[in-house]
Amino acid sequence: MLRLALSYLFRRPVQLLAVLGVGIGLLALLAVLAVMNGLIDMNRTAVRGPMSDLFLMPAASAELPSYEPYRAALEGLPEVEAVAPHLVAFALFDFPDYVVDLSDPSYADLRGIELIGIDPEAEAKVTGFTDLLTTAEKMPAADLAKPFTVAGQVFPRPGVLVPDDFAARMPPPPQDGIVRLSFATLPAVLPAAGEDLMPHNAEVHVAASYRGGDFRSRLDRVYMERSGRNGMRYNLLGSKSADFTEILIKLAPGVDFVTGKEAILAGLREAGITPPGGAAGGVLETWEERSATFLSAIENERRMVALVLFFIIIVAGFGLFATLSALVREKVRDLGVLAAIGYSPLQRGLLVFLTGAVATAIGAGLGLFGAWQLYLGRAGVAKWLEESFGIVVFRSDLYVVEGLPAQWDPQQAITLTALTFLLGLFFTAAPAIRAALLSPVKALRYE
Amino acid sequence: MSEASPILQATGLCKRYRVGSGWLNVLKSVDIDLHVGTVTGLTGTSGSGKSTLLHLLGLMDRPDQGQILLRGQAIHKLRSSASAKVRASSIGFVFQQFQLLEELTAMENVLLPRRIACGSQWRSRKTQEREAAARLFEEVGLGERMRHRPTQLSGGEQQRVAVARALVSSPPVLFADEPTGNLDRKTGEEVLELLLNLARDRGTAVLLATHDMAIAGRCDSRVHLRDGERVEPPA
Numbered sequence: 001m002l003r004l005a006l007s008y009l010f011r012r013p014v015q016l017l018a019v020l021g022v023g024i025g026l027l028a029l030l031a032v033l034a035v036m037n038g039l040i041d042m043n044r045t046a047v048r049g050p051m052s053d054l055f056l057m058p059a060a061s062a063e064l065p066s067y068e069p070y071r072a073a074l075e076g077l078p079e080v081e082a083v084a085p086h087l088v089a090f091a092l093f094d095f096p097d098y099v100v101d102l103s104d105p106s107y108a109d110l111r112g113i114e115l116i117g118i119d120p121e122a123e124a125k126v127t128g129f130t131d132l133l134t135t136a137e138k139m140p141a142a143d144l145a146k147p148f149t150v151a152g153q154v155f156p157r158p159g160v161l162v163p164d165d166f167a168a169r170m171p172p173p174p175q176d177g178i179v180r181l182s183f184a185t186l187p188a189v190l191p192a193a194g195e196d197l198m199p200h201n202a203e204v205h206v207a208a209s210y211r212g213g214d215f216r217s218r219l220d221r222v223y224m225e226r227s228g229r230n231g232m233r234y235n236l237l238g239s240k241s242a243d244f245t246e247i248l249i250k251l252a253p254g255v256d257f258v259t260g261k262e263a264i265l266a267g268l269r270e271a272g273i274t275p276p277g278g279a280a281g282g283v284l285e286t287w288e289e290r291s292a293t294f295l296s297a298i299e300n301e302r303r304m305v306a307l308v309l310f311f312i313i314i315v316a317g318f319g320l321f322a323t324l325s326a327l328v329r330e331k332v333r334d335l336g337v338l339a340a341i342g343y344s345p346l347q348r349g350l351l352v353f354l355t356g357a358v359a360t361a362i363g364a365g366l367g368l369f370g371a372w373q374l375y376l377g378r379a380g381v382a383k384w385l386e387e388s389f390g391i392v393v394f395r396s397d398l399y400v401v402e403g404l405p406a407q408w409d410p411q412q413a414i415t416l417t418a419l420t421f422l423l424g425l426f427f428t429a430a431p432a433i434r435a436a437l438l439s440p441v442k443a444l445r446y447e
Numbered sequence: 448m449s450e451a452s453p454i455l456q457a458t459g460l461c462k463r464y465r466v467g468s469g470w471l472n473v474l475k476s477v478d479i480d481l482h483v484g485t486v487t488g489l490t491g492t493s494g495s496g497k498s499t500l501l502h503l504l505g506l507m508d509r510p511d512q513g514q515i516l517l518r519g520q521a522i523h524k525l526r527s528s529a530s531a532k533v534r535a536s537s538i539g540f541v542f543q544q545f546q547l548l549e550e551l552t553a554m555e556n557v558l559l560p561r562r563i564a565c566g567s568q569w570r571s572r573k574t575q576e577r578e579a580a581a582r583l584f585e586e587v588g589l590g591e592r593m594r595h596r597p598t599q600l601s602g603g604e605q606q607r608v609a610v611a612r613a614l615v616s617s618p619p620v621l622f623a624d625e626p627t628g629n630l631d632r633k634t635g636e637e638v639l640e641l642l643l644n645l646a647r648d649r650g651t652a653v654l655l656a657t658h659d660m661a662i663a664g665r666c667d668s669r670v671h672l673r674d675g676e677r678v679e680p681p682a
Contacts, residue, residue, distance in 0.1 A: 001562075007550035337546045340507060341612070342535025342563040344528040440507040444542070 001347070005354040008327060018323035019363040021316035026367025026420045029309040030413055031374045036302045037412070038405030043298050050127040051287040052084070052248035054260060058273075059280035067244045073271035074249060079263035081252045082125035085244035087117030087226045089237060091185040095171055096203060113166075115185065117226030117233070120147060126250040132210040138167035141208035148225050150205040152176060158230035160204045161223040163212030170206065179206040181222075185236050202235040257286045313420050316363070317427040324356050324431035328438075335435055336443025349436030353428050360424025368417045378404045452519070453480035454619050454652045455504065459513035462499050473499045475675045476513065481620060481652035486643055488666030489656040490680060495672040497656040501622045504654065505538055506530040517620070535563045539613030539651070541642065543625040545605040547597040553608045554580060554593040560616045583611045587641060603634035610642050614649065621646055623655045627662065639665070 009015060056074075058065045067085045074083045092111050123129045133141050141147040141161075148159035160181065162170070173179045184199040191197055204224065212220070225231045226244070233241055251260040261284055268275040276282025288295060328335070335348050343351070374381065382404040385391040393404050462474040474496045481487055491497050502508040504515060506522060515523040522533055539560075547556045554577070561576045562569050569576075584593050587607040589600075597605050606626060613621055626642060627635030639662060646653045654670075657663055663680075671680035 003555070004548070004550060011550060333546065334548055337542075337548065338559070339531070340505065340534065340540045340542075340546075341560045342531050344531035346528060347531070347563070441502050444507070444546070 001351055001354055002358070005351060005358055008331065008351075008355050009359055015323050015327070015359075018316075018320045019359045019366070021319040022313065022360055022363025022420060022424055023366035023370065025309075025313040025316040026364055026417060027370040027374070028312055029306065029416060030367065030371030032305055032309055033302070033412060033416075034371065034375050034406040034408050035378075035404065036305055037407035037409055040298050040302060041407050042405050044295065047291045047294055048287055050129050050132055051290070052126045053251045053257070053287060054249040054264070055283070055285050055287070055290060056247040056249060056264070057245065057276060057283045058247075059276045059278075059282035061274060061280075064240075064242045065244070067247070069271060069273060070244075070247055070268075073267050073273055074247065074264065076271075077263050077267045079252055079255045079260050080249055080267075082122065082250045084119060084122035084126040084248045085117075085226060086246045086248060087232050087237070087242065088245045089115045089117075089185045089232065091115045091183045091222075091236070092199075093184075093222075094182040096180050096182045113183075114221045115183065115232065115236070116221055116223050117231060118223055119226055123248075126248045129210075133161075133208065135211040136164060136209045137211065138164045139206065139209040148207050148223075148230060150178060150207045152178065153205065158202070158204045158224060158235050159207030161208050161210050162206055163220055163222075164209050165212050166220045166222070167206070167209035180204070181206060183236060187238060187240070189240050200236050200238060204235075257288075261286075313423060317423050320356060320359060320363075320424055321427040321430065323359075324352060324428055325434070327355065328352055328431045328435050332438065332443045335438050336440050336445075339438075339440035339443065345436040348438065349432040352435040353425075353432035356428025356432065357425060360421050360428065363424065364417050364420045367420065368413060371413070372408070375406055375408050378406050454483050454518060455481040456516045457504060457513065460500065460503055460510045460515070461512035462496075462503060462508070462510055473675050474503070474510075477672070477675070477677045479504070479654075479670055479677070481654055483619070483652055484647055484650040485667040486646065486653040486655060486665075488663035488669040489654055489672070490658070490660070490663045490669060491672035492658075496675040497672055498624060499675075500672065501624055501654065501656055504620075505540060505622050506534055535560060536616065537618050537620060539616070539618040539621040541606070541609050541613045541621065541623040541626045543628040545597070545602070545609045545629070547605055547608055547612075549597050552594050552596055553589065553600065554584070556597070556608055557583065557612045557615050560612060564616055580611070580615055583615055586645065587611045601634075602630050603638055606630060606634075606638045607641065610638065610645065614645055614651070617649055617651070619650075619652060621651050621653045623653060625657055626655070627657075627659070 009019075056070070058070070071083055071085070074080050091113050093113055094111070118129070120129070130144060133144055133147055139162075142151060143149060147161060150157070150159040154176070157180075170179050181204050182201065183204060184201050187198070187200055210223070224236075227233060233239065233243075249260075249264065251257075255263075264284060265275045265277075274280050274282075276284050335343075335351075338348055338351070339345075382393050385393065457477065457479045460474050460477045460479075461472070463470045463472045465471075477496070477500060479487075479500070489497050489500065499508070503510050503523075506515075506525065510523055513523070514521055517533065517537060522530070525533065547553075548559070551559070557580045558576060561572075561580070565572050565576065581590070581593065584590050587610060589604060589607055589611070592600060592604060597608070600608065606629075610626075613623075623642060627639050630638060642655075643653070643665070645651075655662070655666060663669055669680040671678055
């Protein structure tokens with residue numbers, strides 16, 4: 001039966017178009033999804049940036065929370081590997097050595113920064129902070145152990161770390177080589193109604209730059225020491241400000257987010273600290289939850305692309321249906337002869353079903369193999385497109401992407417190949433049933 | 448069952464088809480017996496019901512009335528799959544148009560009924576079946592053309608292959624519907640001679656539908672149909 005099915009399938013080259021249709025449909029789906037996977041992975045890395053596994057923002061309390069009890073409670077948990085405090089504030093800045101007209105609307109959205117106070121040693125244990133420093137391009141830190149130290153200061157001022165992009169936009173430094181920044185933040189506690197609102201000002205020096213390029217915020221992030229003589233509290237926010245605004249938590253290896261969260265909440269309760277969440281406010285969230293809007297947007301994009309491309313396979317399935325229907329019509333007399341020599345209706349149906357199954361299997365196999373080959377040779381394809389036609393798949397000056405990112409997901413590929421095969425079988429069913437129900441007498445009389 | 452008992456016996460066969468709003472009675476209570484090793488000629492004008500009778504006896508269609516017994520067993524009410532099994536094991540067909548499958552070689556065409564009859568045992572019996580089929584090819588004079596496709600064979604050769612296919616399972620009953628109708632007289636004579644000799648040698652009961660009175664005259668007995676009724680054959 002297989003021999004006959006194969007000979008029916010390969011009888012005419014045009015019938016192979018149905019096979020190719022299935023193959024090309026699956027190839028397109030798998031190839032585009034591989035690129036989408038690569039883009040998403042790249043985006044996730046970029047979105048995560050230096051983010052830790054979990055973020056804890058404390059519940060509201062009568063007094064501003066102190067970091068120390070939190071640190072003690074969290075570091076005592078086996079599920080937690082390390083913690084680091086952040087003191088986050090938003091500030092306006094200026095370059096005091098240059099006159100910039102702040103009333104100029106074109107500068108309006110360039111003058112704000114997110115100022116993050118950190119404990120460098122703790123930060124390095126929790127996030128990819130050190131990597132950000134070592135991969136900086138504009139102003140690499142001279143001493144990774146003391147990144148906030150500014151060389152050549154005559155009048156010592158606190159040092160800050162700025163992203164590479166920010167460093168690229170900075171005016172050239174004056175003769176002493178130190179770029180100065182003036183910061184202004186709002187006080188931690190707002191004055192009563194009617195009283196003057198006075199921002200806290202400070203002048204800082206740019207110590208080094210770090211590799212930026214995450215999508216989390218439109219504002220530039222500037223790092224500063226959280227505490228001490230050069231810290232944010234002493235120089236900008238004042239002693240009435242919070243000790244910290246959030247705690248970054250790195251989970252121990254093998255601890256998943258759910259288990260980690262449960263352990264942390266229990267640990268805080270045990271230490272007598274009101275856990276975040278509920279009426280008390282505060283939040284304990286994963287980095288994915290914090291970036292949920294963006295991540296779900298790109299995930300939705302992948303789903304939409306997959307859905308649209310799957311329609312190609314459905315169209316190819318219709319092609320298979322049309323081909324097999326034509327085959328049954330063309331082979332009516334053969335089916336009558338087979339009935340006469342003893343093929344049962346089921347066997348006649350199986351013959352057509354087998355023909356369709358072989359066509360689908362070959363098509364799906366070709367699609368899978370082609371997509372895999374395309375994935376392996378993607379760099380060559382991108383190069384060929386660029387050299388032959390001047391087509392750049394992803395322009396690095398427009399996208400945060402170099403070359404043609406792709407990630408092959410074997411489970412995804414096998415699932416979609418199996419789905420394609422099942423879809424092909426579905427479209428094969430109708431012609432097969434028709435062949436089975438064909439009256440042998442009518443079939444033999446068919447001209 | 449005695450020696451004289453027919454291998455296939457049909458009694459009171461009726462068949463009608465709907466034509467427009469009315470019915471057309473194609474067969475009207477036809478009786479027929481086929482005996483081992485005998486050739487029965489089935490004659491009648493076009494539309495007399497010859498092909499319909501062959502289809503009913505060959506279990507390709509069901510009679511509206513009447514019964515068909517094969518070796519004394521009723522086979523006219525079998526389900527489609529059971530009918531197919533009976534056809535595979537006990538009935539051979541030779542058609543006017545040869546009806547070989549173009550995609551298969553002559554040998555593969557001849558082996559088709561054996562594949563169905565052997566079912567899951569085909570793999571173990573393959574060599575044996577091929578050898579038997581090759582011997583049959585020698586008997587029909589096509590020993591050198593087993594690997595040819597039907598399109599590479601002449602009409603006479605194709606019909607010889609069709610005869611080999613019909614007899615490869617040594618069925619007790621063979622139906623031939625105008626087997627020489629598409630061949631020139633000389634070739635038709637040769638093919639007919641071959642068919643009758645092989646069938647008689649194997650003790651196969653043959654029902655041979657034909658327009659040709661000369662061919663009918665060479666049969667052991669005759670059944671003549673007129674407007675769906677069995678009547679005395681013309682002299």
